[in-house]
Amino acid sequence: MLTKSAAKAFFLGGTALCSAAFLLLTLDTLAAFPKRSNQDQMTEQVVRGHHIWNKNNCMGCHTLMGEGGYYAPELTKVLERRGGPWINSFLQDPESFYPGRRKMIKYDIFVDAEVGAEVAAGNRADIIAFLDWVGKIDLNGFPAEPDMKGSGMASAVDPTKLEAAPDYFKTVCIGCHSVGGQGGNVGPTLDGVSDRFDEAYLRTWISDPQSVKPGTSMPDLGVEGELLDELVHYLGTL
Ligand code: HEC
Ligand code: HEC
Structure with a gap:
């Protein structure tokens, strides 16, 4: 049996210890915020x-x-x-x-x-x-990998499979089109597209799809200049 004063010391000591631990952990968490939230x-x-x-x-x-x-x-x-x-x-x-x-x-x-x-x-x-x-906030792994199946759109593709493509193709076009089995299926696959169309056609198509096929669901992405050259050249290699 504890004496009355021992019990009191036990209570006060325990409370002080737990409070100190709680305070330290709180400070530790607060200190971590700026880093985790960039x-x-x-x-x-x-x-x-x-x-x-x-x-x-x-x-x-x-x-x-x-x-x-x-x-x-x-x-x-x-x-x-x-x-x-x-x-x-x-x-x-x-x-x-x-x-x-x-x-x-x-x-x-x-x-x-x-x-x-x-x-x-x-x-x-x-x-x-x-x-x-x-x-870029550090969220301990949240959210879990999204399941893109059935959405009709692919997530960003492993770039090694599309190495030769301009970056714009790998980030924008690939969302709707596939190359070598990778990419989206909103639009037709672009494998072998150079057999189906010549350069002049591809150039007009990419820069202004509506002018080739009014009502088409391929968006006008406003591609022009050097980027357009690069894309047409790349499609020519497929
Ligand atoms: C009325 C509901 C609604 C509001 C409000 C809304 N969105 Fe969306 N957003 C959607 C839907 C639905 C989609 C999925 C595409 C679709 O089905 O059309 C989407 C898709 C997106 C995507 C692409 C996501 C992906 O993974 O493909 C982005 C980026 C986006 N929204 C940004 C925004 C921003 C920024 C705002 C505010 C300025 C906003 N949205 C407001 C409904 C909304
Ligand atoms: C939002 C989806 C979407 C994006 C992004 C997109 N396309 Fe398309 N694309 C389509 C659709 C849908 C068609 C089929 C249109 C039709 O036949 O009316 C198409 C058709 C094509 C065709 C003709 C292929 C064929 O066999 O008929 C080419 C070439 C093409 N796109 C190239 C591109 C390029 C290059 C980019 C990037 C600059 C791009 N597309 C971005 C949806 C997209």
Whole structure:
């Protein structure tokens, strides 16, 4: 049996010890936040992107770190999954990327024709910077690998299989087209495409699909100049 004063000392000592441990662990956690959340990389652009995110209620349909609406895809790792160029094209015309499916809103703030090319490009860059920052937060492995099967769209492909392709092809075109069995199946496979069409046709098709086939669901990605040359050249090798 403890004496009264021993019990009191035991109680006070135990309480002090547990409080100290709790305090230390709390401080340890707080100290880890800046590193895990990459606070030093929270640039002004990231903050602007966050404002766009809030103001336009992206959260109403999408989740970040599991928080938000469950109507649309989880976006925490969307930059890793899709890449900046893909998202940049997607935001300008979301519908054309998912023909005939439930639709992501086309926001005026991302569309050149609505708010001017410079403002729209700035807004797109801001939201991409924000999503990039979110994607780099250390979340202990969350979210689990998305299951892209049945979505009709492929996630970013192992680049070694498409080595010769321009980066733009590997990030944007591959979302809808496959090469060597890798890629999306929204559009036809591009294996052997050079047997089916000549260079002039491919050039017009990529730069302005509607002019070749009005109503086609291949989006006008605004590809031109050197990039267009590179893509046409690459397709010619398939
Ligand atoms: C009304 C619901 C809704 C709102 C609001 C919304 N989205 Fe979406 N979003 C979707 C749907 C649905 C998809 C999946 C594509 C589809 O089915 O059309 C999508 C897809 C996306 C994708 C591609 C995800 C992937 O993995 O392919 C990105 C990026 C995206 N949205 C960004 C945004 C941003 C940024 C905002 C706010 C400015 C926003 N969304 C607001 C419904 C929404
Ligand atoms: C959002 C999906 C999507 C993206 C992104 C996309 N395409 Fe397409 N593409 C399609 C669809 C759908 C068709 C079939 C259109 C039709 O027949 O009306 C198509 C057709 C084609 C064709 C004709 C192939 C054939 O056999 O008929 C070529 C070539 C092509 N795309 C190249 C490209 C290139 C290069 C890129 C990247 C710059 C690209 N596409 C990006 C959806 C896409």
